[in-house]
Amino acid sequence: MATGIPDIPGITEVPDPQFVMSTNGRRIATYSWGDDTADTVLLVHGFASSARDNWVNTGWVRDLTRAGYRVLAIDQRGHGASDKPYLDRAYVMDLFVEDIVTVLDTYLLDSVHYAGYSLGARVGWQVAVAHPERVDRAVLGGIPDGRPLARLQIDQARAYVDHGTAVEDQVTRNYVTLTERVPGNDLRALIALAEGMRLVEDADPDPSNPPTQPVLFATGSEDAILERSRALADATPGSRFVELPGRHHFNAPVSREFRESAIAFLDEG
Numbered sequence: 001m002a003t004g005i006p007d008i009p010g011i012t013e014v015p016d017p018q019f020v021m022s023t024n025g026r027r028i029a030t031y032s033w034g035d036d037t038a039d040t041v042l043l044v045h046g047f048a049s050s051a052r053d054n055w056v057n058t059g060w061v062r063d064l065t066r067a068g069y070r071v072l073a074i075d076q077r078g079h080g081a082s083d084k085p086y087l088d089r090a091y092v093m094d095l096f097v098e099d100i101v102t103v104l105d106t107y108l109l110d111s112v113h114y115a116g117y118s119l120g121a122r123v124g125w126q127v128a129v130a131h132p133e134r135v136d137r138a139v140l141g142g143i144p145d146g147r148p149l150a151r152l153q154i155d156q157a158r159a160y161v162d163h164g165t166a167v168e169d170q171v172t173r174n175y176v177t178l179t180e181r182v183p184g185n186d187l188r189a190l191i192a193l194a195e196g197m198r199l200v201e202d203a204d205p206d207p208s209n210p211p212t213q214p215v216l217f218a219t220g221s222e223d224a225i226l227e228r229s230r231a232l233a234d235a236t237p238g239s240r241f242v243e244l245p246g247r248h249h250f251n252a253p254v255s256r257e258f259r260e261s262a263i264a265f266l267d268e269g
Contacts, residue, residue: 031072039068040107042100079185093123096126097127116141126205210236214238215236
């Protein structure tokens with residue numbers, strides 16, 4: 001999710017993106033910080049956000065590199081400096097998962113620690129299940145309880161971008177506002193993404209087939225998906241759950257408790 005937080009003085013600078021070509025010809029922007037020989041943490045942002053917005057401006061990259069990790073972050077397809085197609089079929093879950101595997105292959109990384117938020121957490125769940133050898137342990141923040149973006153009213157978002165029609169649904173209005181606050185976002189591409197999430201019937205996380213790696217789940221106490229995220233954690237053997245006091249879905253990445261809990265968890269690996 002986009003946090004809408006401006007650059008903070010002293011926050012880690014963002015290098016120029018290094019592009020990785022996906023299996024279906026889309027450019028995926030990647031960013032790297034720290035010692036290449038250190039254990040790597042892969043950071044994957046949420047919907048309408050970016051590597052900068054979700055992980056740099058919130059202090060995650062700074063704190064992870066200070067803790068001795070090499071950090072690799074991506075702009076997911078449709079976001080940041082990555083390609084932003086307008087085709088719904090360019091955003092099915094399998095392609096998001098393939099992007100992660102392709103990035104790891106390109107960087108010659110057999111496995112990583114994975115940290116994802118919201119849509120990035122949902123992708124992380126699927127990567128951990130489908131490619132368990134690539135994920136040592138995972139931090140999944142604000143993981144959607146069902147199909148990502150199911151609450152977004154696509155018809156209202158499309159009427160807004162096409163004709164300037166006011167958005168009446170509050171959840172959809174929140175998504176539009178967040179999209180417009182992050183530089184470089186393209187609402188048409190993100191509408192296509194929301195449509196793509198609905199093309200495949202089995203896009204929901206399957207509690208009967210959870211990740212087998214150690215997983216830390218974290219969700220804000222004011223997030224509407226709190227109990228359903230907790231239920232996913234309960235279905236994942238050996239996992240832990242952290243409730244982030246006073247945080248809702250759109251500002252949880254800023255939480256210091258979230259960062260500190262995640263780093264302590266990753267340090268156990």
